[in-house]
Amino acid sequence: MNINLEVEIVEQDSTAIVLLAGEIDAYTAPKLKEALLPLAKQQGLLIEVNLEKVNYMDSTGLGVFISALKATKESGSELKLVQLQDRVKRLFEITALDSIITIDSTVRGGK
Amino acid sequence: MNKLKLDVENYRNLLKQYITTHDETSLYQAEQFSKVSMQHNISPEEIIHVHIEALKDLYPHLPSEVDDSMNFLLEAMISYGLAYQEFQSLREKQLELKSEISVAANMQKTLLSTVKPTINGIDIGAISVPANQMNGDYYHFVTANDESLGIAVADVIGKGIPAALAMSMIKYSMDSFPENQRFPSDILKNLNRVVERNVDPSMFITMFYGLYHPATSSFVYSSAGHEPGFFYNAKKDTYEEIQGKGLVLGVTNDTTYEEFEIKVKKDDKIILLTDGVTECRLGDRFIERDEVLEVIKSYIHLPAQEAVESVYKHFERLQDFQLRDDFTLIIIQKNV
Incomplete structure (x- = not known):
C-alpha cells in the first residue's frame, strides 16, 4: 500500500491555495506539515486547503491541522479547509475541530 | 588467536586445492570459510592477510609485484573493515534498544x-x-x-x-x-x-x-x-x-x-x-x-x-x- 500524498501550493497575493491529493496518515503527515507550517507562520495570509482529492485521513492529519491552526493564531493568518470528502469531514465533526477551524464543504462555484 | 592460525592452515589447504584442481567444492568451502569468519568477527582485511600468508606459503618465490599488490589491497580494504565493525556495534545497539522498548512496554502495561x-x-x-x-x-x-x-x-x-x-x-x-x-x-x-x-x-x-x-x-x-x-x-x-x-x-x-x-x-x-x-x-x-x-x-x-x-x-x-x-x-x- 504505497499511497502517497501530493502537495501543490499556489500563492497569489495574500492567499495561498494548498491542493492535496492522496492519503494523510502517519507516513505522509510530515510532508503536509512541512508544506503547511511555513505558510501558517507567515503574517496575514489566507491559507485555503483543498481536500477534494483526499480520500483518507487519520488522526495524525488532524494533528497537523491543529498545529497549523495554532500557528495562524500567532501570526494573524487564517486557515480554511474546503471541499472535504464525507469520511474526512466526519473526523473534524467528531473531534469538534469544525468548531474552531473554518470548514467549507460546498463544491467550488456551487454557492 | 590459535583459532585463526588453524584457519590460516585451513585456508591455505583450500586455496591450494582450488588452484590445482579448480574444484567447485573448495569454492563452496571458501564461502563457508567466510561465513565462519563473519561469525567470529573477522574483518575483511584480516582475510586478505590470511590470503597473503597462504599464498607466500604455497609460492615462496612469488614475484615481488604480486606481494606488493596484495599489501596495497590490504590497505584498500580497511574502510570496509571499519564499516563492518560499525555494523556489528549497531546490531548490538539495536538489540539493546529492542529490549529496552520491551521493558518500557511491560512497564506501561503495569502502570x-x-x-x-x-x-x-x-x-x-x-x-x-x-x-x-x-x-x-x-x-x-x-x-x-x-x-x-x-x-x-x-x-x-x-x-x-x-x-x-x-x-x-x-x-x-x-x-x-x-x-x-x-x-x-x-x-x-x-x-x-x-x-x-x-x-x-x-x-x-x-x-x-x-x-x-x-x-x-x-x-x-x-x-x-x-x-x-x-x-x-x-x-x-x-x-x-x-x-x-x-x-x-x-x-x-x-x-x-x-x-x-x-x-x-x-x-x-x-x-x-x-x-x-x-x-x-x-x-x-x-x-x-x-x-x-x-x-x-x-x-x-x-x-x-x-x-x-x-x-x-x-x-x-x-x-x-x-x-x-x-x-x-x-x-x-x-x-x-
Whole structure:
C-alpha cells in the first residue's frame, strides 16, 4: 500500500491555495506539515486547503491541522479547509475541530 | 588467536586445492570459510592477510609485484573493515534498544493496568490491542464507595512511544484528582488543561468519560472528540450512537465539556470503542462503521468479555486484515 500524498501550493497575493491529493496518515503527515507550517507562520495570509482529492485521513492529519491552526493564531493568518470528502469531514465533526477551524464543504462555484 | 592460525592452515589447504584442481567444492568451502569468519568477527582485511600468508606459503618465490599488490589491497580494504565493525556495534545497539522498548512496554502495561471491577448486576468486557509494541489507547475503571463506576476511554493521536508516554500522563493526572471530583465534565475540563500545557501542539487526545450510578441507573458522560460508542436499547431493540460533541483534549486551554445522561434499563448495553475499531482496513478497503456495528451485534448475546474478544478475533481472522491503529472495545451490560 504505497499511497502517497501530493502537495501543490499556489500563492497569489495574500492567499495561498494548498491542493492535496492522496492519503494523510502517519507516513505522509510530515510532508503536509512541512508544506503547511511555513505558510501558517507567515503574517496575514489566507491559507485555503483543498481536500477534494483526499480520500483518507487519520488522526495524525488532524494533528497537523491543529498545529497549523495554532500557528495562524500567532501570526494573524487564517486557515480554511474546503471541499472535504464525507469520511474526512466526519473526523473534524467528531473531534469538534469544525468548531474552531473554518470548514467549507460546498463544491467550488456551487454557492 | 590459535583459532585463526588453524584457519590460516585451513585456508591455505583450500586455496591450494582450488588452484590445482579448480574444484567447485573448495569454492563452496571458501564461502563457508567466510561465513565462519563473519561469525567470529573477522574483518575483511584480516582475510586478505590470511590470503597473503597462504599464498607466500604455497609460492615462496612469488614475484615481488604480486606481494606488493596484495599489501596495497590490504590497505584498500580497511574502510570496509571499519564499516563492518560499525555494523556489528549497531546490531548490538539495536538489540539493546529492542529490549529496552520491551521493558518500557511491560512497564506501561503495569502502570496503566486497570482492574475490571465486579459489580452486581453489571457485566463488563474490555479488550485493548496495540498496533505496535506500545499502546496509545487507554481504558480505566474507577470505583468508589457509593458503588458508582467511572469508565475512561482515551486515544492519543499517533502511535508508539510518544503516545504511550502521553497516556501515562493522563493516568497520573486522573489519579491525582480528588475523590469527590468524579463528574465527567470536570474530569475532561481538568485533563484538557493538563494536556494543553504539557504536550506538543500537533498532539492531542480524544477521551470519553462515563459515570454509572447503579442506584439511579443513570449513565452520565462527556466526550472530548472521542469516536462515538453505541447504546443498545433492549426494549426498543435499537442501537443508537452515543452522541456527545466536545473538543479533543489539548487544543485550547479553556474548553468546557457538556454532560449527557442515559437511563440504563435491564438488558441495555453500552458499547465504547476507539477509532482503531472503526478504522480497520481490509487490503485497500475500509471497514465501515455500520459493518463494525453488525459484527458487534452478532456477538452481543455472549457474556461481555467473551463478546469483545470475539469481535476482535472476527476481524483478526479476516483475510488482508491490518490493524493500523490501537484497537479498544468495551461492552457494559446491565443484567438486572
